[in-house]
Amino acid sequence: MSDVSINTQADTTRADTGEAGFGDYFALLKPRVMSLVVFTAAVGLLAAPGSVHPFVAFCAILFIAVGGGASGALNMWWDADIDKVMKRTQSRPIPAGKVEPGEAMAIGVALSGFSVVMLGLAANWVAAGLLAFTIFFYVVIYTMWLKRWTPQNIVIGGAAGAFPPMIGWAVVTGGISVESVLMFTLTFMWTPPHFWALCLFMKSDYKDAGVPMLHVTHGRRVTRNHILVYTLLLAVVAIGMAFTGVGGPIYLVTALILNGLFVAGAVSIWRRDEEISESDGYKRERAFFALSLLYLFLHFGAILAEATLAPYGIGGW
């Protein structure tokens, strides 16, 4: 290839060249979702009774993150057709033409196998089994089956994002317990109101893509009702956790404040209709969504604080 030919291609986009950069492959792993996985898995690991070598803990969290990333890559491979239609996902590596779908699948499968085997070797096979099940659940049960089939997709599929603290817990204890199931339940119950709030102000994205989200199939009024019901159920779980082995006074105060705010936000969304929401650009819905991110982060942060301060006689009951 001559220099001239190179220069004439200077304006070609990444999509034309088929030459993805390292960052494009990294974007396949959904780094933002991975950060949530890392944080909740780390809290599960640190809150568990017992201990593991710090390097083993670091590797375990890394492999859990890689497993989460692998499932993200497989999700992008399978959903490439609808990602192309939805504004929110159009810039993802496959619809943007930066990465070939086959490449994404190969990376997803390879990293899935790699992360499960490495977690098994580094920690234990219970944790590895849970990670394998999480990947299977997210890719097969949620992405391939539920997402395009039922408006309850996000309710059941949310389980996939709720497993990481259980895996972190299993890394230390080699098993499952009431506390780890409760941490799972917290994220599981949090996912529907968090996601439905996003759906309310994402307008027609899912409708255009033909994904049967609740607001598409049953309307926005029903979605608002569901947000309120799930938020109330979530508050019971979240506050109830304060009286278990992972809870304590710090967690209780955090949960009371956050759940008070969250329920108030859900009531506010429930009392509004589309006309009012559209007039202020879905201000309350957006605020509720932003609060939901802080909600989960601070709940797990409080669990972490309880576990970290317990040796000094401050955390826990």
Add this chain to the structure above:
Amino acid sequence: MSFRVDHEIHKRRLGRNVGVALVLVSFIAIVFGLTVVKVTRGDYEPENARIVN
């Protein structure tokens, strides 16, 4: 001496190669570190390997 003009594609390709290299080096470091931790903690020591005087 090269007369080839450096193109954006070359930079991207270099970035990708360096990225893959770093991932592979990190993997080696992780396997080495895990081996050291496991061996020094006696994880792979058979139960009947104790020396009896």
